[in-house]
Amino acid sequence: xxxxxxxxxxxxxxxxxxxxxxxxxxCETDELDELESIKYYRSFEAGQTVIWSGDKMDFVAxxxxxxxxxxxxxEDGRTQMVGxxxxxxxxxxxxxxxxxxNVTATTDILMCCFRRKPFEEMMERTPHIAQRLLQMTxxxxxxxxxxxxxxxxxxxREKIASLLSxxxxxxxxxxxxxxxxxxxFDLPLTREAMADYLGLxxxxxxxxxxxxxxxxxxxxxxxxxxxxxxxxRLLIEAGxxxxxxxxx
Amino acid sequence: xxxxxxxxxxxxxxxxxxxxxxxxxxCETDELDELESIKYYRSFEAGQTVIWSGDKMDFVAxxxxxxxxxxxxxEDGRTQMVGxxxxxxxxxxxxxxxxxxNVTATTDILMCCFRRKPFEEMMERTPHIAQRLLQMTxxxxxxxxxxxxxxxxxxxREKIASLLSxxxxxxxxxxxxxxxxxxxFDLPLTREAMADYLGLxxxxxxxxxxxxxxxxxxxxxxxxxxxxxxxxRLLIEAGxxxxxxxxx
DNA sequence: GTTGCCACTTGATTTGGGTCAATTCGCGTT
DNA sequence: AACGCGAATTGACCCAAATCAAGTGGCAAC
Numbered sequence: 001x002x003x004x005x006x007x008x009x010x011x012x013x014x015x016x017x018x019x020x021x022x023x024x025x026x027c028e029t030d031e032l033d034e035l036e037s038i039k040y041y042r043s044f045e046a047g048q049t050v051i052w053s054g055d056k057m058d059f060v061a062x063x064x065x066x067x068x069x070x071x072x073x074x075e076d077g078r079t080q081m082v083g084x085x086x087x088x089x090x091x092x093x094x095x096x097x098x099x100x101x102n103v104t105a106t107t108d109i110l111m112c113c114f115r116r117k118p119f120e121e122m123m124e125r126t127p128h129i130a131q132r133l134l135q136m137t138x139x140x141x142x143x144x145x146x147x148x149x150x151x152x153x154x155x156x157r158e159k160i161a162s163l164l165s166x167x168x169x170x171x172x173x174x175x176x177x178x179x180x181x182x183x184x185f186d187l188p189l190t191r192e193a194m195a196d197y198l199g200l201x202x203x204x205x206x207x208x209x210x211x212x213x214x215x216x217x218x219x220x221x222x223x224x225x226x227x228x229x230x231x232x233r234l235l236i237e238a239g240x241x242x243x244x245x246x247x248x
Numbered sequence: 249x250x251x252x253x254x255x256x257x258x259x260x261x262x263x264x265x266x267x268x269x270x271x272x273x274x275c276e277t278d279e280l281d282e283l284e285s286i287k288y289y290r291s292f293e294a295g296q297t298v299i300w301s302g303d304k305m306d307f308v309a310x311x312x313x314x315x316x317x318x319x320x321x322x323e324d325g326r327t328q329m330v331g332x333x334x335x336x337x338x339x340x341x342x343x344x345x346x347x348x349x350n351v352t353a354t355t356d357i358l359m360c361c362f363r364r365k366p367f368e369e370m371m372e373r374t375p376h377i378a379q380r381l382l383q384m385t386x387x388x389x390x391x392x393x394x395x396x397x398x399x400x401x402x403x404x405r406e407k408i409a410s411l412l413s414x415x416x417x418x419x420x421x422x423x424x425x426x427x428x429x430x431x432x433f434d435l436p437l438t439r440e441a442m443a444d445y446l447g448l449x450x451x452x453x454x455x456x457x458x459x460x461x462x463x464x465x466x467x468x469x470x471x472x473x474x475x476x477x478x479x480x481r482l483l484i485e486a487g488x489x490x491x492x493x494x495x496x
Numbered sequence: 497g498t499t500g501c502c503a504c505t506t507g508a509t510t511t512g513g514g515t516c517a518a519t520t521c522g523c524g525t526t
Numbered sequence: 527a528a529c530g531c532g533a534a535t536t537g538a539c540c541c542a543a544a545t546c547a548a549g550t551g552g553c554a555a556c
Contacts, residue, residue: 070393072393072394072396072397074397074401074402074487074488075487076487078401078402079401080396080397080400080401082393082396082397083393093386094382095383095386096386100390100393101393123379124375124379125375127372127373127375127378130375130378130379130382131371131372131378133382134342134378134381134382134385135343137382137385137386137389138341138343138344138385140389141385141388141389141392142348144389144392144393144396145318145320145330145331145348145349145392146320147396148320148328148330148392148395148396148399149320149322149328149330151396151399151400151447152328152399152446152447153322153326153327153328153447154322155542155543156542156543190503190504191503191504191505192503192504198400199399199400199401200543200544201543201544201545202503202504203504203505203506203543203544203545203546204542204543204544205504206503206504206505206506207505207506207543209505210505210506222552223503223504223505223551223552239322239323239324403512403513404512404513438533438534439533439534439535440533440534448513448514449513449514449515450533450534451513451514451515451516451534451535451536452512452513452514453534454533454534454535454536455513455535455536457534457535458535458536470521470522471521471522471533471534471535
């Protein structure tokens, strides 16, 4: 797909700080203009629920800045995170009336929304969009499957190490590509959100983070700021073969 | 999409016993012919590995008959099933050189394969295919997320009940739509495969099946033939709200 | 400065499911 | 009939993580 190298992350809108996936701003200008006409922005505060599972959803959207989570819940309150939305990620499903998950902002968040009906019509006419969306969805599916291995077969310690390496990797792509060994970042999630991500309790999350700290795998300043002195060590702790999967 | 109601399951080939998804046999005849020219069949015996994770994969395919599993493995041998392929399901990923999972036949299986390169080229030109593939992938993603809730938050008993209700549902769509209460089917998986599906050990699977039998939730003839006297009861055991999700 | 709140930590105890090991149940072979 | 073999069951024991409970630390509001 042309120009993908120039602005890799892109679905659509001209003046977003993030180039969204799917339409190349250089070669698909008319499509861009059309998307422009059906788009609007919405922002949410940290902690706010963006969408409740089952709600009618009349838009699809793309995260511009901030972080949100997709969660599913059993009647008795047990909840499992099933998706983590970071900037440039896509939310919502063309062809589906109602939301299948709760979407919650964990930080202040800005989303670039497109009215669903016109978006779908446009997708019918514009092969690029469906194709790009397919690539994105396949990536998400791979991530979900990697995550299933984590949920089904990893120990608590491995789960935590995996999550940390995922966050580190996501962060690293923006910030410091340089030093492979040492790495520093902020955890964008509370202990409870991490627990919901990993299928653990928040107490276990806390204990395992303490254990990793005690064993020198990570260093902590405050509760959220993490330094990993040796990424390789962390990846070994995560139990991942090779360079450690590609969740999220 | 036209004619979807007439032959709902369809990706492609004219003489498969199953109508595959994505191309309508009535209105897209030329596409059908083209797919016809790049397709071939492969069959595998029960237990055979279809593809090893990491292998070069020069085709995409659709399951005609039989059952296969997608699995991921940690170096130390812990394995997690991440997908269950039933007739009409799609395998392989356009745009990806090598396989990301092990694909194993659990019964004798027949697959309808399309050479990857020409299939991709065709997809570029044919919006319908990409759109249909997108729908299918989104469905798979939903299933994967439902499965994540199961892996992360359900008890062993709930996991077993969930799996049974999934198999029952899949089976029911083919066979008896009639009686909602009582339902009979064969388990297409060994205890070990069920364990890999559910993130349990095979001993736990066995114990929980025995427990469900003891409690009258299911009846067993032999090891594999299951009768559910009351589907509603089973769904309650599964912990699912509503009519029980849509895994697989 | 004190109060209250929330995120987090840590400890004590319990328990669901894993591990190890011994049978049993088919079922095809000789 | 006897054998072998893989699939499944069942039991005894153990341990990782859940549960229950108390306490700490930071920070915003008054």
